Amino acid sequence: MSNILDELKKKKVTSLLNDGQRIDGRAFDEPRHLTIDVGVIPKAEGSARIRLGDTEVVCGVKIQPDKPFPDLGDRGIFICTAEILPLADPSVEPGPPNEEVIELARVVDRGIRESGMIDLTKLVLQKNKSVIGLFVDNSVTDYDGNLFDACSYAAVSSILSCRIPKWEIKDDAPSLVEGEYSEPPITTIPVSVTMGRIGNHVIVDPNADEWACMDARITITTNASGNICAIQKGGSNGFTQEQLFQCAKTSISTGAKIREIIKAQGK
């Protein structure tokens, strides 16, 4: 059943693209409307609910002391996850994550990590023994395509909004200092931009209909200086060299606009 519907939709989406139009009327390089609400979960040290078109993600940051990784004793811990909740889409079932969800979480994590957004060297309580950990968990609550960017914007907005509690080392163990907080050590704002290729057309921020009929996709994360810090290609076809270069340019220009929205809403 769904196969037939997908085929029909693909025909419609493709014929519109050949006429220079998208199924929801956007320009090829135009992302959907992005709204960000921060601080929606007061019990989390940082949080955000974002909507990208009709895709909705809730993200929370929990911050707690932890042991550092053995080979990285002079750095705090940053871990970012993503999950698609069963209430987000009829095709999602509860249970262990499938390969698509694992890829989603790893790509969102990589974009933020490789940009060096958080200066982890500022999150050390006691070298090699005790550090501060930032655990950023994304939950997709409604699905309309392009979860990569939606989760990335939610995670970045939550991190910008977080406040780090203060711990002191007492008797070789961290002890919480009530009521004292500091700003997170932010160095840059990474923005991921996902583009889909359908036939010879490359479109920014595909919605669910477009997502279902993409030949290939690419997610490029850029930092505030306009440099590229992470890439992931996906989908069962490829890109030409020229398309790759064009995608990089699009990700820088579109990313700059989205960075302004995140900056404005995220504070």
Added chain:
Amino acid sequence: MGVKKTDIVLLDDKGIRCDGRKIDEPRRIMIKAGVLKNASGSAYIEFGENKILAGVFGPRDVHPKHLANTDRGILRCRYHMQPFSVGERKNPAPSRREIEISKVIKEALEPAVMLESFPRTVVDVFIEILQADGGSRCAALDAAAVALADAGIPMRDMVSACAAGKVADTIVLDINNEEDQEGQADMPVAYMPNLGKVTLIQLDGVLTPEEYEKCVNTAIDGCKLVYEVQKKALHEKFFGENSQ
């Protein structure tokens, strides 16, 4: 990931890298096709210190049946590291990293495989990393593509993979393990050399837009070098002295 202080000189003033290579020189690559008796097709690759075995089974019946497609075949891929393949023993259960790599390798091979020519069936690609060095996903892809060709699976093109990266502020070809750990960026790329299409690209690390273009071009040049080794391996299997 780790920016540890070490004594390794990644690039000396003569432009020579920590393992003695020039900036545009790949590591030693050796591929042998048809190394497994029971597989439909197979290949063994040594790429630097990487030692990888790939076996292809099929086209064969799909289990579970509901995964089958009536109008085209499906491709499945498993990238798996042996517990003894790395410095510290690796838990043999598939990690999240291995699941992601399996997925990107499958998606890098799919554009080359003519799935429409074997509907209702599956082709399974099993990749075992016996010893891991930097760039194991590219080496794994190179072996898997040769194994597919060795199995006689209809293909539009070969898939050749090689990484490029940034080390000591310089774009270099084929990052090794030390350069991956201490370097500034790593970009694995897979390429169909006759169709001119990039079927896998990932990046860890920061590049300026100019460096990005140079890195893509460098990696594609590397893929073309790998392509020659892949062709040679298949030629030796089918037309070499020991072929039937």
